[in-house]
Amino acid sequence: MKITKVAVIGAGSMGRGIAQVSAQAGYQVALYDMNREALKQAFANIENMLGKAIERKKITEQQKADTLKRILTPASLKEACEDAQLIVEAVFENLEIKKKMFSELDSLASDNAILATNTSSLPITAIAAATKKPSRVIGIHFMNPVPLMKGVEVIPGLATSPDVTNAAMQFVESLGKIPAKAVDYPGFIASRILDVMLNEAVYAVMDGNDPADVDKAMKVCLNFPMGPLELIDLAGLDILLNVMETMQKELGDKYKPAPLLTKMVRAGYLGRKTGRGFFEYK
Ligand SMILES: NC(=O)c1ccc[n+]([C@@H]2O[C@H](COP(=O)([O-])OP(=O)(O)OC[C@H]3O[C@@H](n4cnc5c(N)ncnc54)[C@H](O)[C@@H]3O)[C@@H](O)[C@H]2O)c1
Structure with a gap:
């Protein structure tokens, strides 16, 4: 399945970076946070990061404008997930919160969508078990600050399908980053x-x-x-x-x-x- 729209849930330090690099790579991005203030700050931070990239001559004014145009900030989780082929969760690092979020995402996402978590340490297999289709759940662990760090760990859970793992590795590469596969063990590698x-x-x-x-x-x-x-x-x-x-x-x-x-x-x-x-x- 071709990924064209990426939903990013949680607009903190990590979510905003994931939204930025996805939009820079040409994806339509829906960035959602339960806290509207965090969303506003995230958007301002992305603008600022892109401004710095212009100063370093990494991107042009036009690329900045195009990137910002691709990032929408819908008012509901449902709207964010609509038509997204990939959903990347970056909310608080708490297993109960993530399990609740994945059970919601499972019902809101389209059937074939991949559900990824950016967790730094929680078991992907346990998060996946909160859904009816654990085969589509995977860890995509970006490093901080996301726009500057090249490596991304990709962590299949016990039930993750090989197709989902391959799609996640390709997505990471499409962002100009390098995926490193890790076994689902606390802290990964x-x-x-x-x-x-x-x-x-x-x-x-x-x-x-x-x-x-x-x-x-x-x-x-x-x-x-x-x-x-x-x-x-x-x-x-x-x-x-x-x-x-x-x-x-x-x-x-x-x-x-x-x-x-x-x-x-x-x-x-x-x-x-x-x-x-x-x-x-x-
Ligand atoms: N900070 C890092 O260096 C780093 C590095 C790699 C991975 N991570 C992981 O990324 C995830 C996010 O970390 P962060 O540093 O961006 O956290 P953060 O606290 O900066 O941001 C989390 C955001 O999620 C939002 N949120 C929380 N619950 C939500 C919900 N139910 N629905 C919608 N939005 C919700 C909060 O409002 C907040 O804006 C964590 O799992 C963390 O372990 C963090």
């Missing part, structure tokens, strides 16, 4: 390995290291393009905590979140999006 390191960076702060020194050491000694704490601030401390908790539950205490991470999330220090994480943002 990239998050599982990276997040243990990020959690360890939080322990280093607990041990008394200055956050700036932790980031500096990783950048100058190991050639990291960005410090781990800066990266946690970008992704969201709540997001890392959610992933660590899921992995701890499923894989054991090796993945126990650092107590400081839990404490900072409780304080509302979620990183860039709240203006404060390991660093402060104006």
Whole structure:
């Protein structure tokens, strides 16, 4: 089945990026969020990102205008799903919320539509089991920030059909990105390995290291393009905590979140999006 319309559900940090790159690749996009304010912010953010791409001479004014024209922001989930051949869910990282969402999507989507989740860590097989047709459910795990990151993990669940997996891999390639297939195990490949390191960076702060020194050491000694704490601030401390908790539950205490991470999330220090994480943002 040819994909022409992509519905993106959830217009937070990830949903807005997925909507942008899909529209840039020529797809019609319906971006939906239960929070109209988030949707407005998402649209402004996409405009801003495209503006920066013009400054870097990556796209033209005309391409920006065409991309924005392809993104609609319907008022209901039903309208967003109508005629979409691919639906990508990017709502909160919570299994119950995602299962409820997939059961709704299952009834709203057309029969052959592919239902994808952008979850960082939750089991695709469990999300798929909330639908009547788990063969059409798959994980398409974009990296943050979506417009800049090349790699995307594609994670079939236990019941996902090979056709759906192939279509998802082709969709990722059509965005100019590179798909990497991963087995449906908590954290898949990239998050599982990276997040243990990020959690360890939080322990280093607990041990008394200055956050700036932790980031500096990783950048100058190991050639990291960005410090781990800066990266946690970008992704969201709540997001890392959610992933660590899921992995701890499923894989054991090796993945126990650092107590400081839990404490900072409780304080509302979620990183860039709240203006404060390991660093402060104006
Ligand atoms: N932030 C990252 O670095 C990152 C990277 C890869 C994957 N992910 C995954 O992507 C997903 C989204 O993460 P995010 O960082 O964009 O989150 P976010 O909190 O920035 O955005 C989530 C959006 O979903 C909306 N939403 C929540 N429930 C909804 C519902 N029932 N219907 C419609 N909209 C709803 C919220 O209003 C919010 O705007 C999560 O599963 C997360 O684990 C995040």
